[in-house]
Amino acid sequence: MDLSYTNEQNLIxxxxxxxxxxxxxxxxxxxxGETSEGFSRGTWKTFAxxxxxxxxxxxxxxxxxxxxVDVMILMEAFGRALVVEPYFTAAVLGGTALLLGGSEAxxxxxxxxxxxxxxxxxxxxxxxxxxxxxxxxxxxxRQDGAGFVIDGAKSVVxxxxxxxxxxVPARTSGxxxxxxxxxxxxxxxxxxxxxxxxxxxxxxxRASELKFENVRVGGDALLGARDAALPLIETVVDHGTSAxxxxxxxxxxxxxxxxxxxxxxxxxxxQPIGRFQVLQHRMVDIFAxxxxxxxxxxxxxxxxxxxxxxxxxxxxxxxxxYIGRAGRFVSQQAVxxxxxxxxxxxxxIGHYFKRLTMIDTLFGNADHHLxxxxxx
Amino acid sequence: MDxxxxxDEQAFRGEVRRFVAERLPADVKHKVENGLRLEKDDYxxxxxxxxxxxxxxxxxxxxxxxxxxTPVQGYIFEQECALGDAPAVMPFGLxxxxPVIIEFGSEAxxxxxxxxxxxxxDWWCQGYSEPGAGSDLASLKMSxxxxxxxxxxxxxxxxxxxxxxxxxxxxxxxTSASGKKQExxxxxxxxxxxxxxxxxxxxxxxxGQEINEVFFEDVEVPAENLVGEEGKGWTYAKxxxxxxxxxIAQVARSKRQVERLKKIAAAEFKDGRPLxxxxxxxAKISTVExxxxxxxxxxxxxxxxETAGQAPGPESSLLKIRGTEIxxxxxxxxxxxxxxxAAPYQPAFLRDGANDEPVGPGYAPALAPTYFNWxxxxxxxxxxxxxxxxxxxxxLGL
Ligand SMILES: Cc1cc2nc3c(=O)[nH]c(=O)nc-3n(C[C@H](O)[C@H](O)[C@H](O)COP(=O)(O)OP(=O)(O)OC[C@H]3O[C@@H](n4cnc5c(N)ncnc54)[C@H](O)[C@@H]3O)c2cc1C
Numbered sequence: 001m002d003l004s005y006t007n008e009q010n011l012i013x014x015x016x017x018x019x020x021x022x023x024x025x026x027x028x029x030x031x032x033g034e035t036s037e038g039f040s041r042g043t044w045k046t047f048a049x050x051x052x053x054x055x056x057x058x059x060x061x062x063x064x065x066x067x068x069v070d071v072m073i074l075m076e077a078f079g080r081a082l083v084v085e086p087y088f089t090a091a092v093l094g095g096t097a098l099l100l101g102g103s104e105a106x107x108x109x110x111x112x113x114x115x116x117x118x119x120x121x122x123x124x125x126x127x128x129x130x131x132x133x134x135x136x137x138x139x140x141x142r143q144d145g146a147g148f149v150i151d152g153a154k155s156v157v158x159x160x161x162x163x164x165x166x167x168v169p170a171r172t173s174g175x176x177x178x179x180x181x182x183x184x185x186x187x188x189x190x191x192x193x194x195x196x197x198x199x200x201x202x203x204x205x206r207a208s209e210l211k212f213e214n215v216r217v218g219g220d221a222l223l224g225a226r227d228a229a230l231p232l233i234e235t236v237v238d239h240g241t242s243a244x245x246x247x248x249x250x251x252x253x254x255x256x257x258x259x260x261x262x263x264x265x266x267x268x269x270x271q272p273i274g275r276f277q278v279l280q281h282r283m284v285d286i287f288a289x290x291x292x293x294x295x296x297x298x299x300x301x302x303x304x305x306x307x308x309x310x311x312x313x314x315x316x317x318x319x320x321x322y323i324g325r326a327g328r329f330v331s332q333q334a335v336x337x338x339x340x341x342x343x344x345x346x347x348x349i350g351h352y353f354k355r356l357t358m359i360d361t362l363f364g365n366a367d368h369h370l371x372x373x374x375x376x
Numbered sequence: 377m378d379x380x381x382x383x384d385e386q387a388f389r390g391e392v393r394r395f396v397a398e399r400l401p402a403d404v405k406h407k408v409e410n411g412l413r414l415e416k417d418d419y420x421x422x423x424x425x426x427x428x429x430x431x432x433x434x435x436x437x438x439x440x441x442x443x444x445x446t447p448v449q450g451y452i453f454e455q456e457c458a459l460g461d462a463p464a465v466m467p468f469g470l471x472x473x474x475p476v477i478i479e480f481g482s483e484a485x486x487x488x489x490x491x492x493x494x495x496x497x498d499w500w501c502q503g504y505s506e507p508g509a510g511s512d513l514a515s516l517k518m519s520x521x522x523x524x525x526x527x528x529x530x531x532x533x534x535x536x537x538x539x540x541x542x543x544x545x546x547x548x549x550x551t552s553a554s555g556k557k558q559e560x561x562x563x564x565x566x567x568x569x570x571x572x573x574x575x576x577x578x579x580x581x582x583x584g585q586e587i588n589e590v591f592f593e594d595v596e597v598p599a600e601n602l603v604g605e606e607g608k609g610w611t612y613a614k615x616x617x618x619x620x621x622x623x624i625a626q627v628a629r630s631k632r633q634v635e636r637l638k639k640i641a642a643a644e645f646k647d648g649r650p651l652x653x654x655x656x657x658x659a660k661i662s663t664v665e666x667x668x669x670x671x672x673x674x675x676x677x678x679x680x681x682e683t684a685g686q687a688p689g690p691e692s693s694l695l696k697i698r699g700t701e702i703x704x705x706x707x708x709x710x711x712x713x714x715x716x717x718a719a720p721y722q723p724a725f726l727r728d729g730a731n732d733e734p735v736g737p738g739y740a741p742a743l744a745p746t747y748f749n750w751x752x753x754x755x756x757x758x759x760x761x762x763x764x765x766x767x768x769x770x771x772l773g774l
Contacts, residue, residue: 131715
């Protein structure tokens with residue numbers, strides 16, 4: 001057993017931490033919120049140049065051959081900096097789906113462009129009625145000659161406004177909640193018949209409602225096996241979940257540090273409020289949760305890429321459940337211990353709070369993963 | 377002992393219920409029911425309807441325009457207003473400065489301010505907290521120096537709720553720097569239109585604009601605006617705190633929110649079935665309902681003591697703690713209930729001014745902002761940590 005980073009991983013960590021500290025000021029992020037895409041294309045280019053977009057892709061496809069642990073290192077720093085660039089949608093969800101589901105031809109044509117920052121994919125994993133059930137798919141894809149015609153709706157598709165490719169689960173056979181009969185399709189972001197309603201999310205990202213009306217795609221748009229895409233979707237979403245767990249850990253660590261600093265510097269009743277024992281104990285609880293959350297994110301990252309699907313599901317759901325609960329406690333207490341200051345939009349505390357809240361929902365909340373863990 | 381209300385009380389309940397149903401403007405009801413943001417005018421229209429009926433100030437003595445209700449009637453009134461989705465009364469004039477003026481003010485102050493509070497002609501705000509004085513309120517610094525027939529006021533208040541609407545602010549100010557901190561504090565009424573007063577908005581992280589900084593630069597305040605005696609402000613503020621806790625449990629409002637939660641859970645789906653049928657989620661709703669019953673019956677016991685002539689003691693801090701914890705829990709469950717549709721940020725739909733349909737179900741847009749915003753409830757009005765300190769000391773004797 002060895003839980004220390006490799007030399008390469010240490011290098012990545014140093015560079016992403018430096019980036020988060022020096023090149024991603026909070027007010028710049030705030031200004032990005034007012035743009036239509038909600039993120040900076042320049043920063044995206046930088047991510048590509050630093051090798052981050054392809055960090056978990058094989059070298060043969062323009063990547064650097066890393067693993068989910070490298071993704072974890074990046075996501076943790078992105079959490080701390082509250083990065084709004086579509087890393088987890090494009091690089092993690094998109095990259096993993098293309099890598100695990102793509103034909104050799106698809107991988108060769110798409111992955112190097114993704115790694116170079118020239119192709120932005122997103123995954124449309126939810127429908128208005130589906131909640132967190134990945135197999136609840138009503139969108140249909142009907143065979144039409146060599147190609148398919150897609151009809152239906154997808155909800156809260158992150159960063160679809162910027163996506164060159166939307167990866168769309170659609171039903172090629174079976175009934176709404178059947179496990180069998182789902183296929184994945186690569187749909188161009190500007191395909192005829194695809195309409196979007198774009199909006200900002202409460203945590204400063206971008207998402208869209210998508211409508212598919214007679215959207216025609218070729219036979220080569222199929223990603224992975226026809227009718228049998230659900231296991232692939234689940235694996236991809238587990239990778240995404242592992243990544244956002246790491247993001248949450250970065251946020252919690254930042255909240256922990258900021259709150260600790262506040263307890264040491266804010267004075268009331270003639271002393272730092274950190275002298276009050278009830279706040280000391282609260283702070284220790286926060287600390288303990290941050291440490292365990294970090295351990296859980298590491299466990300998930302080390303397991304998610306492995307060969308055993310049950311081990312993968314268990315590790316990811318355990319981590320997501322724990323981090324959902326811990327994130328809620330840590331974010332609520334960070335605001336509470338900051339007093340009214342914690343309620344302001346000016347401080348970063350509330351923005352961390354919002355992102356942690358949304359991460360709990362993303363890919364299934366704590367309850368969802370508790371149930372999934374229990375079923376395994 | 378009897379848990380039910382008597383015939384008169386039940387008739388009174390019916391009267392209030394009918395009044396709310398008839399006089400509460402439909403658009404205001406809609407906003408309250410759906411957790412949308414209220415404008416100044418929304419509060420005022422309801423407050424004026426109450427005023428016309430003679431019900432504006434349930435807690436005030438009859439001679440100053442109170443309705444002369446028993447504590448039980450006051451309780452029923454609060455309940456019915458909440459169950460009928462009336463906006464919460466802005467407490468600053470009616471429940472805070474009003475009772476202080478009635479108890480400690482001069483005859484001139486009573487004649488000048490009370491009728492305008494009653495009729496909502498003046499909107500008041502509360503100037504206690506300062507950047508350096510939050511939980512430790514007695515360390516406040518804003519100074520008022522007597523100069524002939526006025527005070528020269530300098531300093532800043534912060535976190536002032538709805539100061540942007542206010543005509544008047546009641547402030548705790550420092551009139552003396554010597555002796556015990558508490559003894560140098562006075563209670564001063566200040567016209568917000570006085571030269572030298574500026575208001576700077578503070579945006580909260582849910583995107584709301586309800587708190588402000590208020591700056592005072594060489595503001596001249598007539599000496600006749602001092603309430604009671606110089607140096608007694610702390611005593612008056614503590615008297616007021618007792619009033620602040622009345623109704624703070626907000627049981628009826630939380631009940632309405634639980635009803636709303638149940639409706640939403642019935643409309644949402646989980647694994648192809650209504651979320652309301654999910655055993656886990658149902659258990660969460662039931663738990664909060666049971667907590668609410670525990671709170672309600674604690675409140676009824678305090679009410680019963682009050683009816684028997686006992687003033688509410690520091691136990692009522694429990695109402696604040698449990699009341700706010702339950703409110704916060706419900707806002708969390710509401711966010712949980714809508715799943716991904718908590719994510720879209722649609723400020724236009726928080727104001728009820730939008731013409732088109734929101735993204736996702738119509739009940740969704742306000743849920744996440746309300747959860748964020750409601751974190752304030754365990755901070756303001758004396759944080760829940762401070763309330764526990766009070767109970768530990770004053771009730772438990774620790
Ligand atoms: C939305 C909102 C509206 C408000 N409206 C008004 C208003 O209209 N007028 C007004 O005057 N004020 C208002 N306030 C201010 C409010 O009264 C203060 O925020 C509150 O008193 C806490 O003070 P603080 O924010 O400075 O926190 P601090 O006092 O700095 O406290 C920070 C943290 O330390 C804890 N703490 C402090 N002392 C102790 C102790 N001895 N033991 C244990 N824990 C302790 C607190 O509980 C808190 O968690 C409002 C606040 C909010 C959030």
